[in-house]
Amino acid sequence: MKSKESILAAAQAAPSHEQLEDHLEAILLLREKGYNWVEISAFLKKHEVDADATEIYRLVEQEGKRSNTTISRKVPSADHYQQGLKAIKLTNAQRIMLQHHYESKGRTTTATELANQAKFKNYGGANLWYGKFAKALGLYLDFEFDVYDRDPDRPVYLSSICMEPEDAASPGTELPLVMRPELADALQQLGWFD
Secondary structure (H helix, E strand, O other), rough: OOOHHHOOOOHHHHOOOHHHHHHHHHHHHHHHOOOHHHHHHHHHHHHHOOOHHHHHHHHHHHHHHHOOOOOOOOOHHHHHHHHHHHHHOOOOOHHHHHHHHHHHHEEEEOOHHHHHHHHHOHHHHHHHHHHHHHHHHHHHHOOOOOEEOOOOOOHHHHOOOEOOOOOOOOOOOOOEEEOHHHHHHHHHHHHOOO
């Protein structure tokens, strides 16, 4: 085994890796031009900067928090949501949950409430089936899904239909699911639940 000193010396002699932060201005410019995170990753790789889409998203998110700004995300319009809703096939349970979500006060509900409406045993069924609906709709719309903090390679499919609540849930309580206004507008325009 090599000594601690020899490993330290080798580390000191190693060339520095380029920092992703050095390219923040280019990343933000590409976002303004409508590039999504995967496209930005491919662009950077073409220019010999190795960074995956999640790393880029996290960098921009952290910078937004530091500068007290938000990430510019292109949320589909109500017209696009209408197209997506017409194009994908919903199960009966998914339609029941969507209607409950749409008709809830403030268009806000929880997974347990959705499960009760769809007659699932618990929130797990709602998470599964409402999540499948959100994934299908988001993929149709080419939506940029949020990612989990603990697992940044795993998309949060519900982010295509729900916004992050302004007030975080208290410990031990369920996260409120707040419907995106564009989705609510699309449902109203379609007249699905009137």
